[in-house]
Amino acid sequence: MQTLEIGGRRWEPDIRRLSDMRELLCDTEWASSADDIDLYYMYRDLYLSRADQNTLIEHDLRYDITIIPPRMLGREYVKTAGHYHPKVPGTDVTYPEVYEVLEGEALYLLQNEDASSVVCIVASEGDKIVIPPGYGHITINRSNRRLKMSNFVCRSFSSIYGPYRDLRGGAYYYTKEGFVKNPRYRDPAPVRWLEAPDEALLRRFGLSRSREMYSSLKNPIGLEFLTRPQDHLSLFENILE
Numbered sequence: 650m651q652t653l654e655i656g657g658r659r660w661e662p663d664i665r666r667l668s669d670m671r672e673l674l675c676d677t678e679w680a681s682s683a684d685d686i687d688l689y690y691m692y693r694d695l696y697l698s699r700a701d702q703n704t705l706i707e708h709d710l711r712y713d714i715t716i717i718p719p720r721m722l723g724r725e726y727v728k729t730a731g732h733y734h735p736k737v738p739g740t741d742v743t744y745p746e747v748y749e750v751l752e753g754e755a756l757y758l759l760q761n762e763d764a765s766s767v768v769c770i771v772a773s774e775g776d777k778i779v780i781p782p783g784y785g786h787i788t789i790n791r792s793n794r795r796l797k798m799s800n801f802v803c804r805s806f807s808s809i810y811g812p813y814r815d816l817r818g819g820a821y822y823y824t825k826e827g828f829v830k831n832p833r834y835r836d837p838a839p840v841r842w843l844e845a846p847d848e849a850l851l852r853r854f855g856l857s858r859s860r861e862m863y864s865s866l867k868n869p870i871g872l873e874f875l876t877r878p879q880d881h882l883s884l885f886e887n888i889l890e
């Protein structure tokens with residue numbers, strides 16, 4: 650299961666294990682006693698050809714695929730650890746990211762750093778989800794199928810895990826009863842449920858539901874909103890409304 654074959658190459662994943670995530674879960678009793686297991690598989694910096702690899706490097710981009718098999722973590726559905734992105738140097742704008750669901754269904758739980766805005770976007774195959782500047786994100790697989798998703802992101806920054814770790818996860822945990830507030834957050838905004846972006850919104854970013862996102866590499870300038878978001882701020886206006 651672990652090796653992924655793409656572009657005639659075999660790729661090995663970074664694996665996020667339960668032991669990396671015990672302190673980020675809702676069900677602390679389960680988290681402290683369950684045996685260690687693999688939770689999800691992150692295939693980073695993929696490309697189909699050397700030409701694409703050069704394009705990715707030249708435009709400061711990275712393409713990843715993540716696979717999250719279905720599973721309960723005690724009361725909670727399996728999810729990613731959650732992280733924020735740093736600011737683009739010399740600006741006040743944090744790096745965005747864009748995801749595509751390749752298989753299965755995902756919940757993208759976005760929150761800004763003081764959790765005064767918390768948004769959950771439901772996405773299925775073909776949907777593209779833009780994580781705008783200012784937001785951290787967690788992906789949840791609440792289905793009984795594996796979730797396979799890809800992302801484009803700027804390749805020259807490291808994600809910030811501290812705030813999610815300090816508060817033991819996101820503002821809410823997704824359980825069989827729906828979202829449950831994380832008690833370590835004082836007064837987070839209620840979760841706003843949003844549909845995945847429609848064609849008109851995706852067009853702003855040069856994307857479409859019917860076209861695999863990887864093909865955007867043919868026109869990498871169109872992905873500049875990921876590496877120079879400060880020059881494309883109007884694109885992100887109202888995308889979480």
Ligand SMILES: O=P(O)(O)OC[C@H]1O[C@](O)(CO)[C@@H](O)[C@@H]1O
Nearest residue numbers: 665691713715729730731732800
């Ligand atoms: O770093 P986390 O929170 O475990 O999330 C993993 C996801 O983030 C990424 O690093 C991209 O932001 C992907 O490779 C992966 O889908």
